[in-house]
Amino acid sequence: MSKKAHLESYLSSDELKTRYLSAKDLVESRRWHLLWLVSLDWSIKKAAQVMGYNYDYAKEIVKKYNSGGELGIVNRQKKGKRRAYNALLTDSQLLDLKEALKTPPEDEGLWTGPKVARWIEKKTGIEKVWNQRGWDYLKKCRYSMQIPRRKHRKGDKDEQAAFKANLPLKVQELQRENPNATIEVWSFDEHRLGLKPIIRRIWSPIGKKPIALIEHRYEWLYLYGFVHPKTGRTEWFIIPRVNTQWFNQVLQALAQATGAGKDKIILIVLDQARWHTSKQLEIPEGIVLQTLPPYSPELQPAERLWCLADEPLVNRTFDDLDELEEILAKRCCILSTMTSEISALTNYHWWPDPEQLGEDNPVCA
Structure with missing residues (x-):
């Protein structure tokens, strides 16, 4: 069983979620998202899988946050030199993905970044799609990780x-x-x-x-x-x-x-x-x-x-x-x-x- 990660108490879980939702930089948003999941008692390994991160990279994000607080999450890569991602899906394929997300994936489980990446591979014929790109497309479809609100099935x-x-x-x-x-x-x-x-x-x-x-x-x-x-x-x-x-x-x-x-x-x-x-x-x-x-x-x-x-x-x-x-x-x-x-x-x-x-x-x- 994975050990629970330690997070320094710079920010509460709600504050981490706010940083994740409000961050304008995509890289920083993903890092805050990872930290928010870890603050909810997720193991780093599980959070990394959902986010499409390499496990060692996810551990490094947590380490930098624990040692440097919010400064450790800043994306220090120069904006002008960042490599732009090529679109993997056409507009029509993106609409197909949005429709697919409304129902369970093929394994009848829950959608994750890696599962979206596998869907893109089958849809486009691309041999290898990194798990992180699956997470990117979940965000592009305006999806976020949430706990469902309970509602009685007989409620009117x-x-x-x-x-x-x-x-x-x-x-x-x-x-x-x-x-x-x-x-x-x-x-x-x-x-x-x-x-x-x-x-x-x-x-x-x-x-x-x-x-x-x-x-x-x-x-x-x-x-x-x-x-x-x-x-x-x-x-x-x-x-x-x-x-x-x-x-x-x-x-x-x-x-x-x-x-x-x-x-x-x-x-x-x-x-x-x-x-x-x-x-x-x-x-x-x-x-x-x-x-x-x-x-x-x-x-x-x-x-x-x-x-x-x-x-x-x-x-x-x-x-x-x-x-x-x-x-x-x-x-x-x-x-x-x-x-x-x-x-x-x-x-x-x-x-x-x-x-x-x-x-x-x-x-x-």
């Missing part, structure tokens, strides 16, 4: 689009009905945690394999998370189960914590779990519930809280739920102070804000 695109369009209108309606009140749009979800271990990748010294002691037991508690994406403010509740009775208590506590009432309306976006829509709900004054379309977790900002909440629990085992709850409670206190990080994670571009609603509706969302 039209309903989801309508929800995003109507949410600002719901805020405006509440403002008209309560002209002297402040409106805030929050998101809410529940997260099950327990004595079944959570395994996640972590940084570890080179040559030392991390060990996670595990013991599968099926005892659970639930973390109720409320987030105000615009400001990153959060409210957390650790509850033994999910049902209407507990949800009523949580809503009462939330109303007190946020000051919901006549002068402050809290609009909460949540899924359609049966205890969220029960006729036995006791909704406090100042709290308004807005359900999401079915099978639409990608529209739920609170879903993104769990990767942060889980961090102190991963790769660990606990004697009982009391021990887990103690650690989780401390984590929630810390998360309550991480407003900028949480806002950056949860404030979707379509989430209602004053600019979207116009100056005629002075809504705090």
Whole structure:
């Protein structure tokens, strides 16, 4: 198994990705792309294969970055003396490649630079096409390496689009009905945690394999998370189960914590779990519930809280739920102070804000 490469912490993984996407020099863009993949725990060998690089050259790029930072990635070859690549594909052949990329390759796997190079060889009859040229043509076709966004297969695109369009209108309606009140749009979800271990990748010294002691037991508690994406403010509740009775208590506590009432309306976006829509709900004054379309977790900002909440629990085992709850409670206190990080994670571009609603509706969302 390939060892994980070491990268100096000059730039975060997101910053490396930004450098890769924004670099105007093709050589530098490819180097940043390689470093970004390595920052995602890819081995140098695997990243080099995807990029169409020679393994030794890929190692040299990582070495120069570790020793010189951003200066080590600069393309020092004089622009005027660079050898121009001859086009391997005609315009019609390039269109054929774009069509081919829409379906799996011949081996029914995933497209990579080397596989595109092999496709070009068959298409053109050229005896040898370097793997790097396959990567070049992926870029030329406007492709980039991305992790797919999860989406439930039963989700309805039209309903989801309508929800995003109507949410600002719901805020405006509440403002008209309560002209002297402040409106805030929050998101809410529940997260099950327990004595079944959570395994996640972590940084570890080179040559030392991390060990996670595990013991599968099926005892659970639930973390109720409320987030105000615009400001990153959060409210957390650790509850033994999910049902209407507990949800009523949580809503009462939330109303007190946020000051919901006549002068402050809290609009909460949540899924359609049966205890969220029960006729036995006791909704406090100042709290308004807005359900999401079915099978639409990608529209739920609170879903993104769990990767942060889980961090102190991963790769660990606990004697009982009391021990887990103690650690989780401390984590929630810390998360309550991480407003900028949480806002950056949860404030979707379509989430209602004053600019979207116009100056005629002075809504705090």
